[in-house]
Amino acid sequence: MPKANPQDKAKPEFLASLLAAMFQDIRVATPIRILQSATYIKNSLDQVPPPYRYGLKICPLLANLVSLVMFGRPIQSLKDCHVPRLIATLQKTPILEGYCKLVRTLGLISLYDTTGTGRPS
Amino acid sequence: MTLSQPASTLTPSVIVECEYLVIGSGAGGSVAARELARAGHDVLVLEEGPLANTAEFGETSLSNLTRKLYRNGGIQPFLGKPTIGFGEGSCVGGSTVVNGGLIWRTPERFLDHWKTRKQIHGYGTDDLTPHFEKIEQALGVQHHTFPDTTNLDSQALENGCNALGWKIVPVPRALNGCVQANQCGAGCPSGGKQSMLVSYLPDAVSHGARIFHGARVTQLHQSRGNITHVSAQIDDDGGTRQLKITPRFVILAAGAIQTPFLIRKSGIKSVAGNRLEFHINLRFAATFREPINAQQGTIFTTQVQEFIDDDLLIMATNYRPSYVAAALAHFDNTTLQRFMDNQDHGGLFVAQVRPDCTAQISTRFGKNPVVKYQLSKQDIIKIRDAMEKTAELLFASGATEIYLPIQNSASIATLDGVRDVVRKLSPKALQMISVHAMASCAMGIEENSAVDTNGKVLGVDNLFVCDASVLPSNIGESPQGTIMAIAHEIIDRHLQQ
Numbered sequence: 286m287p288k289a290n291p292q293d294k295a296k297p298e299f300l301a302s303l304l305a306a307m308f309q310d311i312r313v314a315t316p317i318r319i320l321q322s323a324t325y326i327k328n329s330l331d332q333v334p335p336p337y338r339y340g341l342k343i344c345p346l347l348a349n350l351v352s353l354v355m356f357g358r359p360i361q362s363l364k365d366c367h368v369p370r371l372i373a374t375l376q377k378t379p380i381l382e383g384y385c386k387l388v389r390t391l392g393l394i395s396l397y398d399t400t401g402t403g404r405p406s
Numbered sequence: 407m408t409l410s411q412p413a414s415t416l417t418p419s420v421i422v423e424c425e426y427l428v429i430g431s432g433a434g435g436s437v438a439a440r441e442l443a444r445a446g447h448d449v450l451v452l453e454e455g456p457l458a459n460t461a462e463f464g465e466t467s468l469s470n471l472t473r474k475l476y477r478n479g480g481i482q483p484f485l486g487k488p489t490i491g492f493g494e495g496s497c498v499g500g501s502t503v504v505n506g507g508l509i510w511r512t513p514e515r516f517l518d519h520w521k522t523r524k525q526i527h528g529y530g531t532d533d534l535t536p537h538f539e540k541i542e543q544a545l546g547v548q549h550h551t552f553p554d555t556t557n558l559d560s561q562a563l564e565n566g567c568n569a570l571g572w573k574i575v576p577v578p579r580a581l582n583g584c585v586q587a588n589q590c591g592a593g594c595p596s597g598g599k600q601s602m603l604v605s606y607l608p609d610a611v612s613h614g615a616r617i618f619h620g621a622r623v624t625q626l627h628q629s630r631g632n633i634t635h636v637s638a639q640i641d642d643d644g645g646t647r648q649l650k651i652t653p654r655f656v657i658l659a660a661g662a663i664q665t666p667f668l669i670r671k672s673g674i675k676s677v678a679g680n681r682l683e684f685h686i687n688l689r690f691a692a693t694f695r696e697p698i699n700a701q702q703g704t705i706f707t708t709q710v711q712e713f714i715d716d717d718l719l720i721m722a723t724n725y726r727p728s729y730v731a732a733a734l735a736h737f738d739n740t741t742l743q744r745f746m747d748n749q750d751h752g753g754l755f756v757a758q759v760r761p762d763c764t765a766q767i768s769t770r771f772g773k774n775p776v777v778k779y780q781l782s783k784q785d786i787i788k789i790r791d792a793m794e795k796t797a798e799l800l801f802a803s804g805a806t807e808i809y810l811p812i813q814n815s816a817s818i819a820t821l822d823g824v825r826d827v828v829r830k831l832s833p834k835a836l837q838m839i840s841v842h843a844m845a846s847c848a849m850g851i852e853e854n855s856a857v858d859t860n861g862k863v864l865g866v867d868n869l870f871v872c873d874a875s876v877l878p879s880n881i882g883e884s885p886q887g888t889i890m891a892i893a894h895e896i897i898d899r900h901l902q903q
C-alpha cells in the first residue's frame with residue numbers, strides 16, 4: 286500500500302497516488318493518465334478563488350485542512366496514514382464529501398478526456 | 407482583423423475614454439456592442455475572460471477547454487442542500503461559446519404574465535417578434551436536419567414519445583455548418599454554432615467597436631446619479647494592474663450573477679441579486695438494447711414539451727466519454743466501468759426543471775459573489791415527478807437500465823424500481839447542475855425595482871443593464887433568444903431617446 290509522506294504532499298505525484306488508489310479498477314486509469322488527471326485537478330482547484338473554493342460544501346477551515354492534506358504542508362493527525370485509509374476518511378466525513386466528490390469528478394473527466402477531434406488527449 | 411486585444415496592451419496610467427462601455431461580451435453585451443457600433447457610436451467592450459478561437463476548440467482537450475472557457479474552470483457552486491454546480495462561460499462571447507445554440511422565442515405564457523401581472527409593457531409578442539426575426543436571420547436559426555443514422559438518442563426519445571402519446575418538437579438552433587462534433591459545451595470546433603464569438607462580435611468590430619479581454623471590472627463609481635468612471639483590474643504575467651475608464655454611458659452585461667454583484671458591490675442598489683431565478687438540470691444515463699452510438703450526433707435535435715406548463719422539459723445531451731464520466735461520478739467504479747464497456751449502447755439525457763425557489767447573491771465574502779438557495783417543498787415534488795416521468799419515457803424509448811442522478815443509487819431496470827428509489831429520495835443526495843440563471847435584476851415598474859422597463863438602473867442616468875439579469879422572470883426555456891431580444895429592445899429604446 287502506498288504511504289503518504291508529508292514531504293510529498295505538495296506534489297501532483299502525491300495526488301496521483303491518491304487517484305491511483307481511487308481509480309484502481311478503472312481500465313483507462315494508466316499511470317500517465319493518472320498523473321495528467323492529478324495535474325489537471327491541482328490546476329483546476331488553484332483557479333477557483335475563495336469563497337467558491339470553500340463553497341464546495343465545506344467551511345473555510347476544513348477546506349483549508351483538506352487542501353493541506355491534498356497539496357500542502359503536513360497535518361499531524363493524518364501524517365503517515367495509508368492512502369486508501371486517507372481516501373476512506375475523506376469520503377466518510379460528511380463535511381469533506383463535497384470536496385471528494387469534486388476531486389473524483391474532475392479526475393474522471395480528465396481520465397476519459399479527448400480532444401475536440403475525438404483523439405485521446 | 408483580430409477580434410479582441412489583450413487588455414494588458416492598454417496603458418494603465420492612461421485614462422481610457424469612450425462613449426459607451428459595455429461590460430461583458432456574452433449574449434446581451436454582444437447585442438449592445440453591435441447595435442451601438444452600427445449606429446455609429448464609439449464602443450469599448452471589456453471582457454474578463456480570455457479570447458479563444460475555433461481552431462483551438464478542435465485541438466485542445468475537453469477538460470482544458472472547460473478550464474479555459476468557464477468561470478472558475480467550471481467549478482462554481484450554488485450553495486444549498488444539495489450544492490448545485492453552476493456552469494457559466496467566461497470568455498470573449500460569454501456563455502454563448504459553451505452553450506447548445508438553442509434559440510427559442512419567449513413562451514407566450516410568460517409574455518402574458520409580464521404584461522398582465524407585472525404591468526410591463528412593450529415586451530409582448532408583437533413587440534419582440536421583429537427582434538426575434540432579426541436574431542434568427544443573423545444567426546441562421548432553424549430546425550436543422552441531420553442524417554438519419556445520427557442522433558439516435560434524440561430519435562429514441564421521439565419513439566418513446568410516440569408510444570406514450572407525448573408532445574416532442576424539433577429544436578431551433580443557431581447553426582451554419584454543424585459537423586456534429588458533439589462538444590457544444592466546450593466550444594464548437596467547426597465554427598458551425600453561431601455563438602457571439604463568430605457572429606455579433608465580429609460584426610461589432612467591423613463597425614468600429616473595440617474589444618479587450620482579460621480585464622475584470624471591479625467598481626462603478628457614482629456621483630450625483632451618474633457613473634463618473636469605472637475601475638477594472640488586469641491580471642497578467644506583469645502582476646495585477648488597475649485601469650480607469652471614463653465612459654459617457656455604461657452598459658452592464660456581465661451575466662445574471664456578476665451584474666447584480668457589481669451593482670451591489672458599487673453601493674448602487676441593494677435589491678440587486680436578492681432574487682436570482684434558475685433552472686435545475688437532472689442528468690440521466692441510460693443503456694439501450696441496441697447500439698445507439700450517441701456520440702455520432704449533435705447535442706440534441708428534439709425536445710419533449712409534454713410537461714412544459716408543469717415546468718419540465720426533457721432532452722438528450724452531448725455524449726462524449728468525459729461527459730459520461732462526469733455524469734456518472736456519483737456511482738462506484740464497477741458501475742462506471744460497466745457503462746463505459748457498453749458505451750455505444752448508452753445515452754445521456756437531461757430533465758430541466760424550473761423550480762419555484764430563488765437564489766440570493768451575497769457580496770459579503772471578498773471579491774466574489776456567493777450564491778445560496780434552498781429548495782421548496784413544491785420543488786422537491788417537481789423533482790420527484792421529473793425523475794419518474796423521465797424514467798417512464800426512457801423505458802418507453804427502449805432503455806434497459808437507467809442511472810439516476812442520486813448519490814449511492816444503483817442502475818435500475820424497471821419503472822417500479824425507479825419509483826421506489828424516488829419515493830425514498832433524500833434531497834441532499836440529488837446530483838444537480840444548472841446552466842441557466844436569470845432575472846436577478848428583473849425589470850419592473852415598482853419603485854424598489856433595480857432596473858426600469860427601459861433597462862436603466864433606477865436612480866442612475868447613464869447605467870443600463872442588458873443581459874440575463876434584466877428578464878422580468880424565469881421563462882422556463884433556454885434563455886439566450888429572450889436575452890438577445892430584450893437587449894435589442896433596450897438598445898433601440900435608448901437610441902430613440
Ligand SMILES: Cc1cc2nc3c(=O)[nH]c(=O)nc-3n(C[C@H](O)[C@H](O)[C@H](O)COP(=O)(O)OP(=O)(O)OC[C@H]3O[C@@H](n4cnc5c(N)ncnc54)[C@H](O)[C@@H]3O)c2cc1C
Nearest residue numbers: 430432433434454500501505506508623873874884885886
Ligand atoms: C453549458 C451551457 C449551455 C447552455 N445552453 C443554452 C442553449 O442552448 N440555449 C440558450 O438559450 N441558453 C443556453 N445557455 C444559457 C445562455 O448561454 C446564457 O443564459 C446567456 O449566454 C447569458 O447571457 P448574458 O449576456 O447574461 O451572460 P453571458 O453570456 O454569460 O456573458 C457574460 C460575460 O460577462 C463577463 N463578465 C462577467 N463579469 C465581468 C466583469 N466584472 N468584468 C468584465 N467582464 C465580466 C463574463 O466573463 C462573460 O463572458 C447555456 C449555458 C451554458 C453554460
